[in-house]
Structures are given as C-alpha cells and as structure tokens.
Amino acid sequence: MTPLVTPPFAPRGGTADEDALPELFATTELGLTPGDYAELLAGKGGDNDSVAVHVRLPFCPSRCLNCDHHTTVTHNSEAIDEYIAGLEREISMVTDRIGRGRALNQLHFGGGTPNYLSDTQLVQLMDVIDRHFHLHGDTEASLEANPKRCSPSQLSLLHGLGFRTLDLQIRDLDSAVQLAIGRSHSLSVLEDVIASARGEGFESVSMDLVYGLPNQSVETVHGTVTHMIGLNPDRIMCQTFSPRPSVFRHQRALEVEGLPSLADKVAMFNTANETLMGSGYEWVGLDCFAREHDPLTRAKHAGHLHRNWVGYTDRDTGDLFGFGADAISQLREANVQNKVQLGEWHEALRRGELPLCTGERISESEQRQQAALNALLCNLELSDYEDLLEDSSLLKELASKGFVEISDDKVSVTDYGRFALHQRWSDASPHYRTALGMALAS
Ligand code: SF4
The missing domain is CATH 3.20.20 (TIM Barrel)
Structure with missing residues (x-):
C-alpha cells in the first residue's frame, strides 16, 4: 500500500504549543x-x-x-x-x-x-x-x-x-x-x-x-x-x-x-x-x-x-x-x-x-464555523460550506496548507490533511479539541 503521506509536513505539537500551555492554564x-x-x-x-x-x-x-x-x-x-x-x-x-x-x-x-x-x-x-x-x-x-x-x-x-x-x-x-x-x-x-x-x-x-x-x-x-x-x-x-x-x-x-x-x-x-x-x-x-x-x-x-x-x-x-x-x-x-x-x-x-x-x-458565527469544521472532520466532506467561507478565512487557510480541497460543490479533506489533522486532534491539549479551528488557522 502506498503510504498516505510522507514527511515533511506541517509540524504539530512541539515548542510553539508547549509555550502556549501556561497561558491555557492561567487562572x-x-x-x-x-x-x-x-x-x-x-x-x-x-x-x-x-x-x-x-x-x-x-x-x-x-x-x-x-x-x-x-x-x-x-x-x-x-x-x-x-x-x-x-x-x-x-x-x-x-x-x-x-x-x-x-x-x-x-x-x-x-x-x-x-x-x-x-x-x-x-x-x-x-x-x-x-x-x-x-x-x-x-x-x-x-x-x-x-x-x-x-x-x-x-x-x-x-x-x-x-x-x-x-x-x-x-x-x-x-x-x-x-x-x-x-x-x-x-x-x-x-x-x-x-x-x-x-x-x-x-x-x-x-x-x-x-x-x-x-x-x-x-x-x-x-x-x-x-x-x-x-x-x-x-x-x-x-x-x-x-x-x-x-x-x-x-x-x-x-x-x-x-x-x-x-x-x-x-x-x-x-x-x-x-x-x-x-x-x-x-x-x-x-x-x-x-x-x-x-x-x-x-x-x-x-x-x-x-x-x-x-x-x-x-x-x-x-x-x-x-x-x-x-x-x-x-x-x-x-x-x-x-x-x-x-x-x-x-x-x-x-x-x-x-x-x-x-x-x-462562542459567537453565533463561531458556532456555525465549529459545526461546519466538526462535520468536515467527521465525514471528510462538506457540501454546505458557503457560510463558512463567508464567516472566516479558515477554509482558505486549510486549503493553502493542503489539508482540504475546495471544488465547486464541496470541500474535501485530502489524504495529507487527514493525517495532519489527525496529528493535531490526537494532541492531548484541550486547546486543540475545543478550539481546533483557531489552532489550525494560526
Ligand atoms: S494511567 Fe493515564 S493518567 Fe494515569 S499516569 Fe498513566 S497516562 Fe497518566
């Protein structure tokens, strides 16, 4: 079987995320x-x-x-x-x-x-x-x-x-x-x-x-x-x-x-x-x-x-x-x-x-973004994506990183994106799981 992805790909975890943790746990x-x-x-x-x-x-x-x-x-x-x-x-x-x-x-x-x-x-x-x-x-x-x-x-x-x-x-x-x-x-x-x-x-x-x-x-x-x-x-x-x-x-x-x-x-x-x-x-x-x-x-x-x-x-x-x-x-x-x-x-x-x-x-606009992103990460495709495109630059940023492809009628997660998103989602940091979109866009 052909490997799904080969390195290098966008690094995850590591220094930047580690540095962000103290802020996450601030009281x-x-x-x-x-x-x-x-x-x-x-x-x-x-x-x-x-x-x-x-x-x-x-x-x-x-x-x-x-x-x-x-x-x-x-x-x-x-x-x-x-x-x-x-x-x-x-x-x-x-x-x-x-x-x-x-x-x-x-x-x-x-x-x-x-x-x-x-x-x-x-x-x-x-x-x-x-x-x-x-x-x-x-x-x-x-x-x-x-x-x-x-x-x-x-x-x-x-x-x-x-x-x-x-x-x-x-x-x-x-x-x-x-x-x-x-x-x-x-x-x-x-x-x-x-x-x-x-x-x-x-x-x-x-x-x-x-x-x-x-x-x-x-x-x-x-x-x-x-x-x-x-x-x-x-x-x-x-x-x-x-x-x-x-x-x-x-x-x-x-x-x-x-x-x-x-x-x-x-x-x-x-x-x-x-x-x-x-x-x-x-x-x-x-x-x-x-x-x-x-x-x-x-x-x-x-x-x-x-x-x-x-x-x-x-x-x-x-x-x-x-x-x-x-x-x-x-x-x-x-x-x-x-x-x-x-x-x-x-x-x-x-x-x-x-x-x-x-x-x-979470504002109403962010709720819509989160719901769309969740649907994308679950079903790997999104057909109803116009609101998301209008509300934020998230999809464009995901596309620019090669995580998704945007066609006329749908957005699809690429093989590479499935692996890279999996890496981020697997991370134990709650920051990724509650605000994955923000983490991806940053
Ligand atoms: S069982 Fe889980 S929570 Fe407990 S020390 Fe091991 S990894 Fe940590």
Whole structure:
C-alpha cells in the first residue's frame, strides 16, 4: 500500500504549543467569569435537550512516564472520597441551574484511571450521577480502564451500573516500550479481561495505540497492532505522543531513551493504518479504526458521525458538561475549562463558586464555523460550506496548507490533511479539541 503521506509536513505539537500551555492554564483574565458562566447555565434552565457528561477522575496508582494528563498518584482512598464529595457539589451547582434529571446522550468516565476507584466509590459516584441526570438504556456510557485493575467482579459491577463501552488503556504491547514508559500489560491478562467484558455484556471494547514513544519502531508498532487485532476489539484509537517536558516534568526521563523522529512517526502511523485496514477495520474520522458492525462505522456510512471533546460519537450529543479538576465543558455558547490543580478546584467549590480556570464565549458565527469544521472532520466532506467561507478565512487557510480541497460543490479533506489533522486532534491539549479551528488557522 502506498503510504498516505510522507514527511515533511506541517509540524504539530512541539515548542510553539508547549509555550502556549501556561497561558491555557492561567487562572486570571477569564473571558468568562464564574458569575458569567452561572448566568449562562441558568439560561439553559428551560431546555429539555439531552446532554453529555464527562467526569474526570484524576487519580492513578503510579505514574506513566509519557503521561500528559494532570493526575495525582495516590494510595489515599480518602482523597478520592473527598473528590467524589466535590464532584457532587459541582454537579449540583450546574444542575441547580440547567435543571435536574436531564437525559444523558453520553456519559464518560475519563482519567487518570477511573477503575482505580473502589467498588464502593464507583457506586457512590454513579449514585450522584443518577440523582442529577437521567441515565437510560440508550445512553452511550463508557469508561477508561487500566486492564490490570479490571477484575471480573469489577466488570460485572460496571456493567450493572450501566456502562456498555470499555476503553482499555493500552498504549503499546511491546515489552521494551512498556518498560520505557512504566506500564505493563500481558496478552494473557488482556485476553481474560476482554473475555470477561464480553461475558458481562459490554457492547464495545476499545483499545488505544500511542505512537511516538521510546523504543518504538515500525516493526514494534506492526507487532503491537497485530496483537491487538488478534484480541478483536471493536475499536482501536491511534494517537500520537507529543512530549511537553516543560509542563509534565516526568517526561524528561523519556528523553534519555530517545524518541522517534517525525518521519518515524509518519511511517508508524502508515503501518498501523495499513495493518488495520488490511484486517477489516475501517478508518473512522481522524483517529479511530472500527469494525464494520461498530456504531461509529455505521454512523460514518450514514453521514451522522459526530465528535466532541471526549471523542467520536454516533450521535449529536448536545452540550457536554465536564466535571472535576481540569475537566472541559463544551457548550453551544461557550468552552470552559475547570481549574487544573486539585486544591484550587476544591477551594473554588468550598467558596460556592463554579471552578473555572478559563472560559470563552462562542459567537453565533463561531458556532456555525465549529459545526461546519466538526462535520468536515467527521465525514471528510462538506457540501454546505458557503457560510463558512463567508464567516472566516479558515477554509482558505486549510486549503493553502493542503489539508482540504475546495471544488465547486464541496470541500474535501485530502489524504495529507487527514493525517495532519489527525496529528493535531490526537494532541492531548484541550486547546486543540475545543478550539481546533483557531489552532489550525494560526
Ligand atoms: S497516562 Fe493515564 S494511567 Fe498513566 S499516569 Fe497518566 S493518567 Fe494515569
């Protein structure tokens, strides 16, 4: 198969983005103050639309050296109890304004390591969700999990609580790569976990492959993808690793191991792509490969694939409310990021304040741009694009960079653009996912 792209291409991540991060995490000069946000939420009180909820659980038993999340390594269960109490406070503050019992299109527990919570803590947290939102049979409920912590009884509990999608956090299966980043997953454990999850009735099991890690090569990535395919997950997410050692200091330990070059990463992604497509997976959106029966593949064919900050969905999930330290809320009218540091997040809640770190309103024109850009990134084509051309220079800029082609009747993402946009979308920085258009245009 001909490689999708060959280097060089527009660099992503790296120094410029790294430099932008401190600004992103600033606690001053809010475009949207907690008071403004409270007012905005209250304005949504009359809506009955279904919504999406992302709960961030930033606790892990140990630190992966590649980690680019703000997470706390702790063995103090009381810290997690206290956090759940804070989540209840935050969720109440929001639902007091938007209304209790709103139906959930989507519920996602993201980490950290959500399945690091004890059974009791998981039940307590779901009880909080149940008392404030309406979780029903059609809610797309998913949870990120470290397979090493998935016991059959925990999987049974999670399924009983309503979770139907299990996102197994793998990264890589090569032992030298795992050693370099401080993780370990054996194939036999994964086989057991997946068999238990299927036995419990989980409808979808997904895995992630991260490329750009130390000790990776085209050969090791091919080996990992081949092993993953052998485990037959419904989805495999391919994400690129972009180190930001000035923000995540533990990543400095990776530098001595040596990281793959940009050209190596291109070759790795091409290999993963070729291996997955040759084994019956379809490339869905920018970073997902899914089996034919998967809801995301079906949504792609039906032309109604969507995405929000959490990832791809088979439906328009509506406003996404993020809860917890560093959580992102992506509403029609605003993007909001919570305070990153646990202490600051708790402190704001104790003061009775919505725990915003940054927030910005989105004008109607920007809403149209974002919707069009989302449609383009999901379905790779856009036929109704005149408004976008009129409202901004974004499409022209994307075309000038070779990401899209504009013809008389449509805009199409080029092969090169699909790869380059995937690189940006995979980036863990919320800046990319909430304001991708701005990042692309800059
Ligand atoms: S990469 Fe994930 S599991 Fe590892 S320390 Fe970071 S948040 Fe925890």
